[in-house]
Structures are given as C-alpha cells and as structure tokens.
Amino acid sequence: MTKKDVAGETPPPRAKRLPRAVRERQILDAAVRVFSERGYHAASMDEVSDVAGISKPMIYAYLGSKEELFAACIQREATRMMEAIGGVVDVHLDPEEQLWRGVLAFFTFVGENRDSWQVLHRQAGTQGAPFAAELAEGRRRAIAMISALLDRAAGKEGVGAFAEGQTEPLAAALTGAGEALAEWWLEHPEESPKAMARRLMNLSWMGFGNLVLGRAWHPDRTA
Amino acid sequence: MTKKDVAGETPPPRAKRLPRAVRERQILDAAVRVFSERGYHAASMDEVSDVAGISKPMIYAYLGSKEELFAACIQREATRMMEAIGGVVDVHLDPEEQLWRGVLAFFTFVGENRDSWQVLHRQAGTQGAPFAAELAEGRRRAIAMISALLDRAAGKEGVGAFAEGQTEPLAAALTGAGEALAEWWLEHPEESPKAMARRLMNLSWMGFGNLVLGRAWHPDRTA
DNA sequence: AAGTAGTCTTACTCATCAGTAGGTAAGCCT
DNA sequence: AGGCTTACCTACTGATGAGTAAGACTACTT
Numbered sequence: 104m105t106k107k108d109v110a111g112e113t114p115p116p117r118a119k120r121l122p123r124a125v126r127e128r129q130i131l132d133a134a135v136r137v138f139s140e141r142g143y144h145a146a147s148m149d150e151v152s153d154v155a156g157i158s159k160p161m162i163y164a165y166l167g168s169k170e171e172l173f174a175a176c177i178q179r180e181a182t183r184m185m186e187a188i189g190g191v192v193d194v195h196l197d198p199e200e201q202l203w204r205g206v207l208a209f210f211t212f213v214g215e216n217r218d219s220w221q222v223l224h225r226q227a228g229t230q231g232a233p234f235a236a237e238l239a240e241g242r243r244r245a246i247a248m249i250s251a252l253l254d255r256a257a258g259k260e261g262v263g264a265f266a267e268g269q270t271e272p273l274a275a276a277l278t279g280a281g282e283a284l285a286e287w288w289l290e291h292p293e294e295s296p297k298a299m300a301r302r303l304m305n306l307s308w309m310g311f312g313n314l315v316l317g318r319a320w321h322p323d324r325t326a
Numbered sequence: 327m328t329k330k331d332v333a334g335e336t337p338p339p340r341a342k343r344l345p346r347a348v349r350e351r352q353i354l355d356a357a358v359r360v361f362s363e364r365g366y367h368a369a370s371m372d373e374v375s376d377v378a379g380i381s382k383p384m385i386y387a388y389l390g391s392k393e394e395l396f397a398a399c400i401q402r403e404a405t406r407m408m409e410a411i412g413g414v415v416d417v418h419l420d421p422e423e424q425l426w427r428g429v430l431a432f433f434t435f436v437g438e439n440r441d442s443w444q445v446l447h448r449q450a451g452t453q454g455a456p457f458a459a460e461l462a463e464g465r466r467r468a469i470a471m472i473s474a475l476l477d478r479a480a481g482k483e484g485v486g487a488f489a490e491g492q493t494e495p496l497a498a499a500l501t502g503a504g505e506a507l508a509e510w511w512l513e514h515p516e517e518s519p520k521a522m523a524r525r526l527m528n529l530s531w532m533g534f535g536n537l538v539l540g541r542a543w544h545p546d547r548t549a
Numbered sequence: 550a551a552g553t554a555g556t557c558t559t560a561c562t563c564a565t566c567a568g569t570a571g572g573t574a575a576g577c578c579t
Numbered sequence: 580a581g582g583c584t585t586a587c588c589t590a591c592t593g594a595t596g597a598g599t600a601a602g603a604c605t606a607c608t609t
Binding site for chain 2: 142144145269271272274275276277278279280281282283284286287291299301302303304305306307308309310313318320
C-alpha cells in the first residue's frame, strides 16, 4: 500500500437508505476531502465513493460526471467562503476597518477549512477550462470587492487620482499575498488567524496607506 | 479533434540523427510546453514526443520516466529563473535598490518565458510529493533571499526589533503578491515589465518602508 | 396486496496511457 | 569491407479508472 488511506478515521457506517439530500452532502464532503488530498486527476471516483460510504453509481446518479462533481465542490466551497467573508463586511464602515475584518474572516475560514482551501486554491486553478472559469469567477468577485474598497479609500482621502485603473492589479496582488500567507501558515500552524491577518495588514495597508496619500514609490527615487 | 494541437506552428523538421545533448534540449523544450499547456497529469508522453519531433522510447532512454522528465523541467526552469534574478542582485547595494532590481528581473523573466512560468507556478505546486519538494526548495531559496534582504533593510534603519522571525512570512507574502501580479499580467499583456515591477514595489516597499521605521499597523488603531 | 418511486449494489465495458520489447538503420571506426 | 555504437522506430502489454447495464431491495402509497 503506497497510497495513504484518506478515510481511516471514519469507517463508513454504511447507514441504509438515506434521503437524497443527505447523500449528496456526504458525497460532496468526501469529494472535497479526496480532491484536496490527491488533486483532481489523481483522485478516483472509486475512492470518493469509498470515503463517502456509498457505491459509485450513486455518485453518477446524483452529481453527474467527475467534472460536474468537481465543479459542484468548487462552487459550494467558494460560496461558503465568500459568505464567511461577506458576512463581516459592512459597507458603511471605514475602508480600513472593512479590510481588516475581511482579512481576518479570510484567515479564520482557512484555518477552519483546510480542505476547502486546498481544493479552491491549489486544485481548481490548475485544471482545464471549466474549473478555471468557475474559480476565476470567484476570484474576480473577491478582487472586485477589494478593488472597490481601495477606490473608496482613495476617494475618502481625496487623492483619487492615483487609483484610476490601478487598484485592480493591487487588489490581485493583495489576494496573492493572502494566499501565500495561508500557504506559509500550513507550515506554521501555531500561529493564530489574528496574527496572520495582522501580517497581511502590515504588508498591504501600510503600503496602500501611503499610496492613498499620494506617496508612491518610483524607480529613480533611490538614495 | 477536441484538444487543440500544442505544436501547430513549428512542424517538427524531423532532422535525423542529432547528438544526444541536442535531443535532450528539444525534449525538455517540448515537455515544458506540453506540461504548461495541459498540466502534469493530462499531459501525455505521446504528445511530448510528437511536439519534440521524436519517438517516445527516446524520451525514456534519455530522460527516464514521466516523473523524472517533469522534475528535470522544473529544475531547469527554476535554475534559469534564479540565475536571471540572481544575476542582477548585488549584495553591496542598497536593499531597496536590490529589491527593485530583483523584482524587475523577475517580471522580465516571466514576460519572456510564459511557459516556464506556468510549469513552475501552476503545475509543480499541485502535484505529488517529489515535485512539491523540488519546487518548495526553489521557493524557499527565493524567500530566504528576500527575507535576508528585509533583515538587512531593518538593521540598516536601526529598527531591527520588529524583524525577529517576522520577515519570513512577509517575504512569503511578497512572493505570493508577485505571483498573483504575474497571473494578472497574463490577462493584461500590454503592460511592461517595468510597470508591473513598479506596482509590486508600491505595494510592498511602501508597506515595508513603514514597518522598517517601526510604524506597524495594528487592529485597534482604527479611527 | 400489489404497484411504484426512489435508493442502492455488483459486475461489467471500453478508452487512455505509462512503459517496453525487439527491431532497423545510420555513422564511425579500423 | 566489416564490425560496433548510438540514434531511432513500430507495435505491442498491462494497469488504471471513468462511466454503465441490469437488476435488487425497501418503503410508501392506494
């Protein structure tokens, strides 16, 4: 046995004749686990069915093909995450406070849902068109959200000029930094979500803070 | 034909009886292309052999198994990239100047080697242990390099305190931001490497700049 | 009790590759 | 010329894994 058994802990209780909705949840839970562990291609439907404690044809009956199953995973997890973050952001608040809350919610979610995170971050991005599209859509929404926030921050400070068409790449960079920090976190699990969030704020906000005030960095400024 | 043909432009000239070293280069070139296009698992050795204009057994004879071939790709491209960046960084320079040069070299390399970048960034990270290790090693070196640079920057400003054990995650975040910007760049190819590099500097250095001066962001600072 | 709708299984088919066996032929030495 | 090495090929094997056919069991109707 070269491959580790993904199940192991929870030997499928093989409960009988459960309603469809319940089975679908079980299947999705299993699929997220297996996909996150093995990656899309290396994951087999047989293993998903094993972990879910159900036979393979049921998966095809309920969720369709492997592609459709994976897409369903992405969508469910992306929605869960966006809801977790969206839930704490209040448009009437200070942009800085909003960013802090969002970032904190992000790290809290990742800390509590490693598998979801793996599926979204590592797997979805690297597979063919259908998922990349699905994922890109979610990321685009996140970036748009942050980008709008930065625009508002810039506007509030009365220095909106720098921002025209510039906040989007910066928002992209910020999400990238967040993803990288989440990655780093996997190897330093002793850190709290709050500590991680603070790191990202220090990197980004103190940087953005200066940009917002019109203090930009440029090449030939060097001493 | 559902799959796009990865070759297409360059119909393999089928030159005959070339020396081994040349063939190996051709095979690696083809492999990088196919892996970057399809991803590790979806790429088939048959397609690599097609694109390389050589038969499959030659690949096995020269480069070994599929895993070994992929590992060889990663190593070659990672080395090329590290050399491109390392070549412009001079330890005697100002940290800020060093960072600027490194960042610029990074975007220049990515701009000129999209395929290499795809293989390194998207594919290598998501496959099993052997490659993740190979890749993590490269990334670790990059992060260590940046981390050391930040330490020096902090020391130079006489505010080394904040930096103890703190620069590594920040360096990780910086590389993540760089990767995300490179990704964003793929959809906005009209941007110059210099413009991309400046974006990253604005985000990171202006942020780091404050940190270095002991001006850190913290949660309950909010207005 | 008999129909029927929904749950669930075993046991296949069939395509796709990784990897190889066993060979041909071209250049390069004497 | 004849041998020897290296480049190169066609044509297989064997495993894995997506997807399905065909039916069995259960429980809820009427």
